[in-house]
Amino acid sequence: xxxxxxxxxxxxxxxxxxxxxxxxxxxxxxxxxxxxxxxxxxxxxxxxxxxxxxxxxxxxxxxxxxxxxxxxxxxxxxxxxxxxxxxxxxxxxxxxxxxxxxxxxxxxxxxxxxxxxxxxxxxxxxxxxxxxxxxxxxxxxxxxxxxxxxxxxxxxxxxxxxxxxxxxxxxxxxxxxxxxxxxxxxxxxxxxxxxxxxxxxxxxxxxxxxxxxxxxxxxxxxxxxxxxxxxxxxxxxxxxxxxxxxxxxxxxxxxxxxxxxxxxxxxxxxxxxxxxxxxxxxxxxxxxxxxxxxxxxxxxxxxxxxxxxxxxxxxxxxxxxxxxxxxxxxxxxxxxxxxxxxxxxxxxxxxxxxxxxxxxxxxxxxxxxxxxxxxxxxxxxxxxxxxxxxxxxxxxxxxxxxxxxxxxxxxxxxxxxxxxxxxxxxxxxxxxxxxxxxxxxxxxxxxxxxxxxxxxxxxxxxxxxxxxxxxxxxxxxxxxxxxxxxxxxxxxxxxxxxxxxxxxxxxxxxxxxxxxxxxxxxxxxxxxxxx
Ligand SMILES: Nc1ncnc2c1ncn2[C@@H]1O[C@H](COP(=O)(O)OP(=O)(O)OP(=O)(O)O)[C@@H](O)[C@H]1O
Ligand SMILES: [Mg+2]
Ligand SMILES: [Zn+2]
Numbered sequence: 001x002x003x004x005x006x007x008x009x010x011x012x013x014x015x016x017x018x019x020x021x022x023x024x025x026x027x028x029x030x031x032x033x034x035x036x037x038x039x040x041x042x043x044x045x046x047x048x049x050x051x052x053x054x055x056x057x058x059x060x061x062x063x064x065x066x067x068x069x070x071x072x073x074x075x076x077x078x079x080x081x082x083x084x085x086x087x088x089x090x091x092x093x094x095x096x097x098x099x100x101x102x103x104x105x106x107x108x109x110x111x112x113x114x115x116x117x118x119x120x121x122x123x124x125x126x127x128x129x130x131x132x133x134x135x136x137x138x139x140x141x142x143x144x145x146x147x148x149x150x151x152x153x154x155x156x157x158x159x160x161x162x163x164x165x166x167x168x169x170x171x172x173x174x175x176x177x178x179x180x181x182x183x184x185x186x187x188x189x190x191x192x193x194x195x196x197x198x199x200x201x202x203x204x205x206x207x208x209x210x211x212x213x214x215x216x217x218x219x220x221x222x223x224x225x226x227x228x229x230x231x232x233x234x235x236x237x238x239x240x241x242x243x244x245x246x247x248x249x250x251x252x253x254x255x256x257x258x259x260x261x262x263x264x265x266x267x268x269x270x271x272x273x274x275x276x277x278x279x280x281x282x283x284x285x286x287x288x289x290x291x292x293x294x295x296x297x298x299x300x301x302x303x304x305x306x307x308x309x310x311x312x313x314x315x316x317x318x319x320x321x322x323x324x325x326x327x328x329x330x331x332x333x334x335x336x337x338x339x340x341x342x343x344x345x346x347x348x349x350x351x352x353x354x355x356x357x358x359x360x361x362x363x364x365x366x367x368x369x370x371x372x373x374x375x376x377x378x379x380x381x382x383x384x385x386x387x388x389x390x391x392x393x394x395x396x397x398x399x400x401x402x403x404x405x406x407x408x409x410x411x412x413x414x415x416x417x418x419x420x421x422x423x424x425x426x427x428x429x430x431x432x433x434x435x436x437x438x439x440x441x442x443x444x445x446x447x448x449x450x451x452x453x454x455x456x457x458x459x460x461x462x463x464x465x466x467x468x469x470x471x472x473x474x475x476x477x478x479x480x481x482x483x484x485x486x487x488x489x490x491x492x493x494x495x496x497x498x499x500x501x502x503x504x505x506x507x508x509x510x511x512x513x514x515x516x517x518x519x520x521x522x523x524x525x526x527x528x529x530x531x
Contacts, residue, residue: 176211
């Protein structure tokens with residue numbers, strides 16, 4: 001019968017435990033010098049060697065001919081413990097034996113001296129699952145354990161243990177295992193099992209496993225069920241990483257501002273029953289990788305991708321600025337928040353794609369309407385452009401920012417003025433914010449959630465953040481703001497503050513079209529500034 005790799009390759013000595021040098025060195029020292037504790041606590045993330053080390057320790061303290069702190073694995077005691085015939089080593093799964101009675105039984109039992117071995121060793125796995133009563137019962141025993149008893153508690157969730165227990169144990173933290181160590185162990189296993197494992201494949205598995213050796217060995221098993229010649233592309237295929245070229249294609253559409261291509265692709269993913277929230281998560285992750293590639297010298301270690309994908313990712317990163325990557329991530333992140341709140345996922349993703357594509361060649365709101373209409377087969381009511389203007393009502397008392405803006409203009413009620421100059425979302429706002437971020441982090445901080453629109457010759461910043469007014473009144477910040485806008489627009493502009501028109505948001509968007517228009521006006525990046 002086939003035994004899964006992670007069971008078959010459980011380390012049998014401390015020297016075989018990978019990536020936990022602090023733990024294994026300390027334990028071997030204690031064993032060599034005979035300075036053993038009565039209670040150990042092994043904590044750390046999944047599949048990093050806690051249970052394995054507990055078993056090794058249980059053998060090492062009882063081994064008849066230990067070797068430099070390691071068990072020999074050959075003497076009667078080592079074999080008996082491995083075979084489970086020596087009852088002095090007891091493994092308790094606290095997940096299923098968590099009651100106070102289980103621990104009381106144990107308390108009575110510990111007083112008997114060991115039958116064959118030197119020490120009675122109790123390994124209590126998943127110890128955080130014990131009930132409060134059981135913890136109390138255990139505490140009594142931990143306080144005055146008989147000489148011949150050793151407790152080894154293991155858990156992934158150390159924060160769930162009472163302080164009284166913690167203070168009575170010698171604690172060892174099992175860290176995530178570095179990818180290089182994991183891949184070395186995988187190579188060792190490959191060698192023993194006689195299959196071929198390419199270096200980049202091993203490293204890819206190691207990164208996917210995120211620090212856990214059990215997960216890494218399981219992934220390797222998954223690959224082996226397909227072929228005994230494990231390459232990086234096999235790993236990508238077996239773990240479902242392959243076939244993600246749609247991410248690259250969506251990114252290409254966004255970069256080339258091809259809204260139609262993005263929507264078509266989105267549509268085919270939707271029809272192929274791709275979950276829209278999942279897609280959004282994948283896109284955020286994709287742009288995160290681009291961000292890392294842009295900002296870290298040697299990004300390889302931080303990005304989990306197959307070598308083929310990495311080459312393509314490099315190309316994509318070269319074509320984008322860090323600012324636009326951050327901007328896209330920001331929009332996607334906000335979309336993700338909204339997707340969770342049960343809006344129509346498809347429409348939400350469509351509007352996001354359009355927002356990201358920022359159709360430069362097609363700047364009028366009407367043409368955007370046509371694009372949406374073409375995709376949404378439902379008949380849509382025609383919406384006058386004034387609906388955009390009406391979604392942007394400058395405050396009755398605009399906060400004067402520049403001298404000229406101090407003379408407030410009469411705010412025109414948009415409903416009564418179809419000829420009102422249309423406020424168009426200002427596409428350069430992200431760039432302005434990028435400037436501001438460098439020069440005044442506090443001002444950037446209050447503006448992170450803001451958007452801006454252009455209304456004739458003035459720029460209206462839409463924000464709810466009350467700190468904005470206070471901050472911008474200081475001369476330094478005012479100059480930073482005016483300078484940033486001038487740098488992006490190419491000429492000085494009058495600046496006003498307005499409020500995003502959130503209160504009018506319907507809780508469930510009945511009409512995706514007007515919803516789209518409203519949000520595109522808010523987010524301020526779908527429509528180019530004219531003039
Ligand atoms: N540090 C390691 N060195 C070598 N192999 C390891 C290591 N950690 C885990 N493994 C592999 O993973 C398997 C499971 O490890 P182990 O049971 O020790 O993990 P654990 O930390 O107790 O995990 P959990 O928190 O899920 O209980 C082992 O049989 C072994 O194959
Ligand atoms: Mg375990
Ligand atoms: Zn032995």
